[in-house]
Amino acid sequence: MATIKDVAKEAGVGVGTVSRALSGNGCVSDDAKSRIDAAVKKLDFVPNQSARNLKTQSSAAVAISVPTVKHPFFAKIIYCVEDCLSKSGYRLIVVNSQDEKSKEIKILEMIRQARVDGIIFITHHAHEYIDGNMPIVSVDRHLGNGVPFVTSNNYDASRKAVEYLIERGATKIGCICGSTKVESEVSMRYKAYCDVMEERGLERYLEVADFKHGEEMDVTDRYFKKYPDVDGLFVGSDMLANAAYHSAMLLGKNVPRDLQIVGFDGVMDEWCPHPKLTTVTQNIEAIAEAAVTVLFKRIRGEKCENKTVIDAALKIGETTR
Amino acid sequence: MATIKDVAKEAGVGVGTVSRALSGNGCVSDDAKSRIDAAVKKLDFVPNQSARNLKTQSSAAVAISVPTVKHPFFAKIIYCVEDCLSKSGYRLIVVNSQDEKSKEIKILEMIRQARVDGIIFITHHAHEYIDGNMPIVSVDRHLGNGVPFVTSNNYDASRKAVEYLIERGATKIGCICGSTKVESEVSMRYKAYCDVMEERGLERYLEVADFKHGEEMDVTDRYFKKYPDVDGLFVGSDMLANAAYHSAMLLGKNVPRDLQIVGFDGVMDEWCPHPKLTTVTQNIEAIAEAAVTVLFKRIRGEKCENKTVIDAALKIGETTR
DNA sequence: CTGTTAGCGCCTTCAG
DNA sequence: CTGAAGGCGCTAACAG
Numbered sequence A, B: 001m002a003t004i005k006d007v008a009k010e011a012g013v014g015v016g017t018v019s020r021a022l023s024g025n026g027c028v029s030d031d032a033k034s035r036i037d038a039a040v041k042k043l044d045f046v047p048n049q050s051a052r053n054l055k056t057q058s059s060a061a062v063a064i065s066v067p068t069v070k071h072p073f074f075a076k077i078i079y080c081v082e083d084c085l086s087k088s089g090y091r092l093i094v095v096n097s098q099d100e101k102s103k104e105i106k107i108l109e110m111i112r113q114a115r116v117d118g119i120i121f122i123t124h125h126a127h128e129y130i131d132g133n134m135p136i137v138s139v140d141r142h143l144g145n146g147v148p149f150v151t152s153n154n155y156d157a158s159r160k161a162v163e164y165l166i167e168r169g170a171t172k173i174g175c176i177c178g179s180t181k182v183e184s185e186v187s188m189r190y191k192a193y194c195d196v197m198e199e200r201g202l203e204r205y206l207e208v209a210d211f212k213h214g215e216e217m218d219v220t221d222r223y224f225k226k227y228p229d230v231d232g233l234f235v236g237s238d239m240l241a242n243a244a245y246h247s248a249m250l251l252g253k254n255v256p257r258d259l260q261i262v263g264f265d266g267v268m269d270e271w272c273p274h275p276k277l278t279t280v281t282q283n284i285e286a287i288a289e290a291a292v293t294v295l296f297k298r299i300r301g302e303k304c305e306n307k308t309v310i311d312a313a314l315k316i317g318e319t320t321r
Numbered sequence C: 001c002t003g004t005t006a007g008c009g010c011c012t013t014c015a016g
Numbered sequence D: 001c002t003g004a005a006g007g008c009g010c011t012a013a014c015a016g
Helices: A004-011 A015-023 A030-043 A049-056 A072-087 A101-112 A154-167 A185-200 A216-226 A238-250 A284-299 B004-011 B015-023 B030-043 B049-056 B072-087 B101-112 B154-167 B185-200 B216-226 B238-250 B284-299
Strands: A061-066 A091-096 A118-121 A136-139 A149-152 A173-178 A205-209 A232-235 A260-265 A278-281 A307-310 A313-315 B061-066 B091-096 B118-121 B136-139 B149-152 B173-178 B205-209 B232-235 B260-265 B278-281 B307-310 B313-315
Touching: A004 A015, A004 A030, A015 A030, A049 B049, A061 A072, A061 A101, A072 A091, A072 A284, A072 B091, A091 A101, A091 B072, A101 A118, A118 A284, A136 A284, A149 A154, A149 A185, A149 A284, A154 A173, A154 A185, A154 A232, A154 A260, A154 A278, A154 A313, A173 A185, A173 A216, A173 A238, A185 A205, A205 A216, A216 A238, A232 A238, A238 A260, A284 A307, B004 B015, B004 B030, B015 B030, B061 B072, B061 B101, B072 B091, B072 B284, B091 B101, B101 B118, B118 B284, B136 B284, B149 B154, B149 B185, B149 B284, B154 B173, B154 B185, B154 B232, B154 B260, B154 B278, B154 B313, B173 B185, B173 B216, B173 B238, B185 B205, B205 B216, B216 B238, B232 B238, B238 B260, B284 B307
Parallel strands: A061 A091, A061 A118, A118 A136, A136 A149, A149 A307, A173 A205, A173 A232, A232 A260, A260 A278, B061 B091, B061 B118, B118 B136, B136 B149, B149 B307, B173 B205, B173 B232, B232 B260, B260 B278
Antiparallel strands: A091 B091, A278 A313, B278 B313
């Protein structure tokens, strides 16, 4: 495999000139440049990234840690982040933490091993010793210690969702959300529900459920047993909303006639063509882009906003009237 | 940040000894070892992976290229591959080719830049200049030139699926499959259907559709318009089978009473809790594990089997009687 | 068993 | 604008 030295010899110049020509840092005469290009082509030269990394103390790679890729929301985040990074010549290393703290700690190690320049960290755990000085950004979670994060405007969007149910004539409005172990913007979703209910003097039918991926329909079945006659339901995620739809249908409820459902995320439509949920659609492309932008700032050591909010919009589907 | 040199000085030994102690190659006295351990701890030393990579000409990283992570099958493959690799201390770089050949070519470049030790390549395109000497393995695709690949026993499993429909009383049995641009094991799915139909002297209602992710229901709607009275349907993927289910239901067909459906993949249940498809379940954990095993052999330059077949089993759900 | 040494391939001053 | 030279941090071969 040819090295920069071979190219230099072939082109009849010094290695420094080749390096400058290839990296674009510093000036090189057109004459030298064209001879170098020819030599590169002739020798089929490709710069060795490891050597570059060692010298520049960076890796042109970013890691993302998610509980599991096997979840539509995370899959889409990863898709968008990768798309964004590849445009800047960066690579994305994906790690499934499987919600295990020990695996997440390994990921944190990667920063120190110079295997990655930064980390996008989506976790349910608290990590004491990470702080805002490290090249880390989170999504939807407060990792604390000044770690910047990107999130949708969960509270406002959720209020709109609940108010929409009222507007469409629902009178007994319930809410199901997943619980979160760390302080998360996601909890704003049921907070908004509670606030709206309180303001309107309406009774609450709230369930904050602790469940695993795959147990969604158990949760919704249980909910309908407990509150059989709600006619409006705001659900904290589309996976759960989809489960609620099927639970309700199997119980003989007609959606949206007997029960209207509004979800949150806007990711299910890619996987399940039916039903088309009325749902708060997060702008995941924008979230990913913002996360990458903030992360790059952190990598360069620049100051950056601690919290970035991306607008989410209510999208009307077939589960409301 | 401490280097191996600092550790050596602190421990009062040479750098070679430290290197041997840390990597485990070569013998080190217990005395030296304990002093080195202490120094490592005191200095909070972490070996620099870039330097290691440069020296060893490897990266302890593998890349996987898929059309999109936003597909349950690929998401699960990635999940399993990552799990497998992380146990061997390897990292996984994920690339969405978005079905674009140009992006795939970039990925191939990564190998040469020594950024990755190997590639798991899942593509719809032909790449002329890759061959069995490169550390590449594919899934379900014949990349040709001796590139090894891992696949389910598509043909046999599909035959069983079609025969199961017959067994359950279906008489007008149709089949919908996605088309593939390269020679792919996936085409065995409709080949099996055709063979069974032929052997039994039954008429075929086959549609090999060329469509994009997201257009599934267009395909199935069209299919039912063309063949309104099939009462058994073998579908080449779960995404499509799910779409067929919803298409049929919206047309007033009762599944499984009027129409029985068998899918292929076994991945939808994680994303959509309903309906529980009767489907040929691929053993993706085993596929991923085999792909990694074969890839490691290729990386070490060992000979390996060109084709690895993993058993897929028919799983009975609620879309057959 | 151990210290020393010579690079891995590249980038980046530094004189010219 | 350019060539030469000195590392980046680590491993592996070598002579003790």
